[in-house]
Amino acid sequence: MIRVLLAEDQAMVRGALTALLSLESDIEVLGSAADGESAWRELQRLKPDVLVTDIEMPGLTGLEIAQRVRRHELPVKVIIVTTFARPGFLRRALDAGVGGYLLKDAPAENLAEALRTVHRGGRAIDPQLALEAWSDADPLNDRERQVLRLAGEGQSASEIGAQLNLSHGTIRNYLSEAIGKLGAANRIEAYRLARQKGWL
Amino acid sequence: MIRVLLAEDQAMVRGALTALLSLESDIEVLGSAADGESAWRELQRLKPDVLVTDIEMPGLTGLEIAQRVRRHELPVKVIIVTTFARPGFLRRALDAGVGGYLLKDAPAENLAEALRTVHRGGRAIDPQLALEAWSDADPLNDRERQVLRLAGEGQSASEIGAQLNLSHGTIRNYLSEAIGKLGAANRIEAYRLARQKGWL
DNA sequence: ACCCCCGGGTGACGGTTGTCACATCCGCAC
DNA sequence: GTGCGGATGTGACAACCGTCACCCGGGGGT
Known part of the structure; x- marks a missing residue:
C-alpha cells in the first residue's frame, strides 16, 4: 500500500486528484494540504511514503518543500505535479532530489504509474521536458x-x-x-x- | 441521471475531474474534450445535459463556446470552472447566459452540487465573485x-x-x-x- | 445645411529607455 | 604590491514613450 500526501492549492483540483488516486487499490491518500506550510506540517505528522505536490502554492512552494525534505533527510519521496513546462523549474526540482516531475497536461493514468515507479525507488520525469532542461541554462545573474x-x-x-x-x-x-x-x-x-x- | 460533457485542456485535471464526478450516482460523464473545437463537436454529437468547461483552452475558449451555445440555442446548460477570479470573465460568462461559474479554489463537492442546481434550471455563481463583477466595469474600448x-x-x-x-x-x-x-x-x-x- | 461626435492622425514637449565607453572601488590571486 | 575581475557609477546619444493640443473627414441627428 502506497501512502500518499497531496499538496495542491486549488480545492477542486485537490478533491479531484484525491478521487482519482483513491480509485487505485494499492494507493491510500492519507490527507491533503492547501498550502506549503500545512503540507510541511502534515508531512511530519502523517509520515507518508510519497508527497505529491504542486509548485505554485501560497507560503512555501513545492520546490521549497522538496529542498527542505532533502535538507532534513526525511524518508519521503517527492513528486511534483505542475502546469508549468518550464525548464528552470525542472532543473531546480532535480537539484532538490525529487523523485518525479509531471505536467498536468500528461494523461491522468500517468500519475498513479509515476507514484508506483517512484515508490519503488525509480524516477518519473516528463521525457520531453527532460531534454529541454539541460539544453539551455539560465544566463542571468x-x-x-x-x-x-x-x-x-x-x-x-x-x-x-x-x-x-x-x-x-x-x-x-x-x-x-x-x-x-x-x-x-x-x-x-x-x-x-x-x-x-x-x-x- | 445528469449527462455531462467535460472540457478541460490539462489531461491530468480532466481525468481527475472525471473520476470525481463518476463517484456521484446521479451523474454520468459521457466524455471529455481537450480543446475548444472538439468540445464543440462532442457537444453536438453527444447532446449532454450539461457542459462543464474550463475557460483557457486551445482553439475556442470556454466563454466562446458558451456564446455559441446561446447563439445556436442548444438545449445544454453550461458551467464554467476556472482558475481565474477575474470579474471581467464572470461578466462575459453571464452575458453568454451560462448556468454556473465556479472557481477551482472552491471545494470539490461544490461541483456536483452546482451540476444538480444548474440541471434543474438554477444558477450556481461563486458568491464573492458575483459582488466584484458588478463593482467596476471594463473601461477599455x-x-x-x-x-x-x-x-x-x-x-x-x-x-x-x-x-x-x-x-x-x-x-x-x-x-x-x-x-x-x-x-x-x-x-x-x-x-x-x-x-x-x-x-x- | 448645420453641428457635433468619433475614429484616426500630426507635431511638439519632456521624460524614459537602451547602448556604449569609460571611470571607480574593492577584494583576491600571485 | 601589482594586476585582474567583478560590481557599481557616470555621461552622452539616439530612439522610444507618454501627454497634450489640435486637425481632418465622415456619419448621424435635428
Whole structure:
C-alpha cells in the first residue's frame, strides 16, 4: 500500500486528484494540504511514503518543500505535479532530489504509474521536458534576475534603483545586459522570455 | 441521471475531474474534450445535459463556446470552472447566459452540487465573485484592449501600428488613454492591471 | 445645411529607455 | 604590491514613450 500526501492549492483540483488516486487499490491518500506550510506540517505528522505536490502554492512552494525534505533527510519521496513546462523549474526540482516531475497536461493514468515507479525507488520525469532542461541554462545573474522581476511589474529604472539602493544608471545597465543575454528587444520581452523559461 | 460533457485542456485535471464526478450516482460523464473545437463537436454529437468547461483552452475558449451555445440555442446548460477570479470573465460568462461559474479554489463537492442546481434550471455563481463583477466595469474600448495586448507582448508602438495599419502616433494615443483610464504609470503596469481584472 | 461626435492622425514637449565607453572601488590571486 | 575581475557609477546619444493640443473627414441627428 502506497501512502500518499497531496499538496495542491486549488480545492477542486485537490478533491479531484484525491478521487482519482483513491480509485487505485494499492494507493491510500492519507490527507491533503492547501498550502506549503500545512503540507510541511502534515508531512511530519502523517509520515507518508510519497508527497505529491504542486509548485505554485501560497507560503512555501513545492520546490521549497522538496529542498527542505532533502535538507532534513526525511524518508519521503517527492513528486511534483505542475502546469508549468518550464525548464528552470525542472532543473531546480532535480537539484532538490525529487523523485518525479509531471505536467498536468500528461494523461491522468500517468500519475498513479509515476507514484508506483517512484515508490519503488525509480524516477518519473516528463521525457520531453527532460531534454529541454539541460539544453539551455539560465544566463542571468542574481542582480539581473532581481531587476528584471521588478521591471516586469512596471517599475521604472529610478523606482527600482530606489528600492535596491542603486543608481538608476546601474539599473539600466543591468537591464541592458539582461535584454542582450536573452536576445530580447526591450525589458518587456525580456521579462516574458525569462518568465516562460522559469528563470525569474 | 445528469449527462455531462467535460472540457478541460490539462489531461491530468480532466481525468481527475472525471473520476470525481463518476463517484456521484446521479451523474454520468459521457466524455471529455481537450480543446475548444472538439468540445464543440462532442457537444453536438453527444447532446449532454450539461457542459462543464474550463475557460483557457486551445482553439475556442470556454466563454466562446458558451456564446455559441446561446447563439445556436442548444438545449445544454453550461458551467464554467476556472482558475481565474477575474470579474471581467464572470461578466462575459453571464452575458453568454451560462448556468454556473465556479472557481477551482472552491471545494470539490461544490461541483456536483452546482451540476444538480444548474440541471434543474438554477444558477450556481461563486458568491464573492458575483459582488466584484458588478463593482467596476471594463473601461477599455476595443482598440485600447487590442493595443494593450500587443504592447504587453513587448511590441513597440511602431510594430503595433504596422500590425494594425495605424500610425505609431495613434497607437501612442490609445496607449496613453488606456494608461490613464487604468490609473497606471506606464504600459507595463496598465497591461498587468487589465490582465488581472480579466479585461484583456 | 448645420453641428457635433468619433475614429484616426500630426507635431511638439519632456521624460524614459537602451547602448556604449569609460571611470571607480574593492577584494583576491600571485 | 601589482594586476585582474567583478560590481557599481557616470555621461552622452539616439530612439522610444507618454501627454497634450489640435486637425481632418465622415456619419448621424435635428
